[in-house]
Amino acid sequence: GPKVLQIPSHQIIDMGQMVTLNCDPVSNHLYFYWYKQILGQQMEFLVNFYNGKVMEKSKLFKDQFSVERPDGSYFTLKIQPTALEDSAVYFCASSGTVNNQAPLFGEGTRLSVL
Amino acid sequence: QQKVQQSPESLSVPEGGMASLNCTSSDRNFQYFWWYRQHSGEGPKALMSIFSDGDKKEGRFTAHLNKASLHVSLHIRDSQPSDSALYFCAADYYAQGLTFGLGTRVSVFP
Numbered sequence: 001g002p003k004v005l006q007i008p009s010h011q012i013i014d015m016g017q018m019v020t021l022n023c024d025p026v027s028n029h030l031y032f033y034w035y036k037q038i039l040g041q042q043m044e045f046l047v048n049f050y051n052g053k054v055m056e057k058s059k060l061f062k063d064q065f066s067v068e069r070p071d072g073s074y075f076t077l078k079i080q081p082t083a084l085e086d087s088a089v090y091f092c093a094s095s096g097t098v099n100n101q102a103p104l105f106g107e108g109t110r111l112s113v114l
Numbered sequence: 115q116q117k118v119q120q121s122p123e124s125l126s127v128p129e130g131g132m133a134s135l136n137c138t139s140s141d142r143n144f145q146y147f148w149w150y151r152q153h154s155g156e157g158p159k160a161l162m163s164i165f166s167d168g169d170k171k172e173g174r175f176t177a178h179l180n181k182a183s184l185h186v187s188l189h190i191r192d193s194q195p196s197d198s199a200l201y202f203c204a205a206d207y208y209a210q211g212l213t214f215g216l217g218t219r220v221s222v223f224p
Binding site for chain 1: 145146148150152154155156157158160165200202204211212213214215216217
């Protein structure tokens, strides 16, 4: 079936560096999301994205965060600069429409900020 | 306060038994509830959605929604070891992205 692919699966960086997390969503999906999960606990909404624009973002989506999907390629989450509290697993999800279609999640990128 | 509250935090069920999970929204303005399941080291996978009052059954899983009380439940019949996972209730509050509860960790023991 369709899959959301996330690259890389694990990223280790030093605090203060920039990191870009990549997501390859399902090809005909229109809505894209990033979620953050710490220690296998709550999934926390960061941002959703449609038609080249951020639609909604949470308080967790700090000024250091940005998202884009240039020319229909990867949907990316960039963090610049990173902080220790950014260590988490970041999940990308995509859906075809907002109503009654479950966002399909990738396997996550584990980000470790040292 | 969590907008979506789940209980219990964890649950142990004998193989073949019934697991019952609960979820309550503090916001009446939802479209749908989703139940997701997440196995360790994987992304969450959608089990089912519900938006009408009453029961919805899919295989061994039955969801129940009571809009008046903003309560939704998930019942897993004939629990299997493969059902051991973290279960999330998620509410769709009109194009704001899904809001997840804290999850219920289910362990099925032989």
